[in-house]
Amino acid sequence: MIKILPVFSRKLSHVCSLKPYKETKWLMPYGNPTGIYVYNCVADQKVPVILNDPHIATWYSCGPTVYDSAHVGHASCYVKLDIIQRILKSFFNIKLVTAMGVTDIDDKIIKKGQETKTDFRTVAKQYEHEFWLDMASLNVEKPLIISRVSEHINSIEGFVKKIIDSGMAYVTPDGSVYFDTSKFPSYGKLQRMQDSGEPSNDHKRNKMDFAIWKGHKPGEPSWNASWGEGRPGWHIECSAMVSKIFGSQIDFHAGGIDLQFPHHENEEAQSCAYHNTSQWANYWIHVGHLHAKGDSKMSKSLKNTISIPSLLETYSADTFRMACLMSNYRYPMEYNDKVMKTAEETLKKFKFFLKDVLVYVNNNATQSGEYKDKLLDDLQKAEDATLEFLKSDFDTASCIYNVLSLISNTNKIMKMHDKDYYPVPVILIAEYVTSLLAKFGITLKESAQGDISNTLIDTLVDFRHTVRLNALIRKDKELLSACDIVRDKMKSMNVQINDSNKMPSWVSAK
Ligand SMILES: [Zn+2]
Structure with a gap:
């Protein structure tokens, strides 16, 4: 019917x-609306998906x-x-x-x-x-x-x-x-x-x-x-x-x-x-x-x-x-380097965020045990917006920008972790980001490196981080420059180190 x-x-x-059609007809199926428009x-035009x-x-x-x-x-x-x-x-x-x-x-x-x-x-x-x-x-x-x-x-x-x-x-x-x-x-x-x-x-x-x-x-x-x-x-x-x-x-x-x-x-x-x-x-x-x-x-x-x-x-x-x-x-x-580099940078933002959450949660001494209401509100709003975007002809681009904005707000809160500490909402947001990307088919695999090479990279990144912090305190330009060389060399091997945090972190740059 x-x-x-x-x-x-x-x-x-x-x-x-x-000859243009004077009138064309799409026949709306009888059944149950899914809430999706395609x-x-x-x-x-967009029409309701009825199954x-x-x-x-x-x-x-x-x-x-x-x-x-x-x-x-x-x-x-x-x-x-x-x-x-x-x-x-x-x-x-x-x-x-x-x-x-x-x-x-x-x-x-x-x-x-x-x-x-x-x-x-x-x-x-x-x-x-x-x-x-x-x-x-x-x-x-x-x-x-x-x-x-x-x-x-x-x-x-x-x-x-x-x-x-x-x-x-x-x-x-x-x-x-x-x-x-x-x-x-x-x-x-x-x-x-x-x-x-x-x-x-x-x-x-x-x-x-x-x-x-x-x-x-x-x-x-x-x-x-x-x-x-x-x-x-x-x-x-x-x-x-x-x-x-x-x-x-x-x-x-x-x-x-x-x-x-x-x-x-x-x-x-x-x-x-x-x-x-x-x-x-x-x-x-x-x-x-x-x-x-x-x-x-x-x-x-x-x-x-x-x-x-x-x-x-x-x-x-x-x-x-x-x-x-x-x-x-x-x-x-468009398929060109600019489009692909933008996608690569976006993916890196997600990867850095997830690593930074681990660092944040594992390296703070005192837990206040409190929830940050604003972060939980942000998460709820992002979840609702995702569904609305997807219902409207699978608007994935708006979804990605929406979630980038969520992680940017969360990053700001994490950077202030000397004063306040909100592990629960931050973990929930990280979990949401991971599951959202997985639902889209993003695997977040760290290239072909095995566990052993990841452990080696962790060790090297930790060591460099300690050296660099000491060099910063002592204003040792030579040592800082050596740290930069290590960072650049590792980047050329697709390991990107993030120096903006107090704790060491890295992602696979590919
Ligand atoms: Zn066919």
Whole structure:
């Protein structure tokens, strides 16, 4: 059961064959509100997330076409989707049934196989294996279900057959099958425009008709279907796999913004045709592009890609995730040293804070046993604000700034610890910061150093601290300069020492 929420369209360009929708409709599902609002491209505004069971949601992400290595652009898309999934699970107590489709039959994979004289299945397996390793190195959780096109050919055939039988698709002389967009009046609702120009080839009845099955070409893999030999079109794969797993409706459907049109538009049209329904995906989540320099999208064709292993040689997975958290998932994100250094510095502020809390709690002689009401108030306000930000289209950037402000206030109180001592609220705040970052998927791991090397660093940092304090008292410039050299050398080895406290502390700078 669904009810209609009319939303009026924006003004659109005056390209002759493009017609803006006079009115587009996003259909509000019946069910239980979760309190979350998410941007939906059909409504062109934030809409309430309503679930049948408020604690269970279905989620499908379009996965990779496995013909080459993934790059930082893919990393930003999947890390941001991982963050949103974690938010739904950890902050809103929603059990997510996650699935991802892997396109392992495709023009590009077949071409790569031909070029390298390798079976296309081997090409796909190799790059899919690499993709999961890359995702694991970025701490992206694996979907519960991985569906590969090669394992779903029968369901895809059945899906195409039903659409042909319903009269909403037609077979062309070359054995291809096209979806007839003129039979689906809502076609164009995701991109919020319709295009009624001339078809681009003789087989098509309407310009926007698209292939759901590609007729056989010599030298290419093919499968027999009742209407002829061939292979699935790209768009049909996701529709057939999602329908097999989740049935006639899905809560969240996600991917990069470049998939909004035509991929998701086509998925929605053919799935609605198959299930004879008006809305198939209730919530579309589209992640903005990663820009390498200026306005250019990071992509293989522009030859401006950076591989995920080379990203992780320079920055940690936590740093990259922090950069993602500090941006808005829907908008383009810059990838440059300034953005990454800002993320690194932010992460360091959190790490220093947590170390300083340990030092503060363990090194004060007299405990007053009192609570600092203001600190507890600050904590409560920060917790409330976090939830409000996340409810509003997963605004993680505001969350991070909000928590930075909380730790800055707490740092001020800790610096005054000669006069007052408030361990309980400070510990609660540290616990909150740790669990918040963990919920976002930040591990706070101290690089690859083992316990022994950490102990050695602790010993060296303690020793330097004692030497430096004595040098300060004696105004020994030579010794102070030696201490600075040790600090700089350790920084070059990714150990950053904090001299601003009375007690020694350090963090891994990577
Ligand atoms: Zn897809």
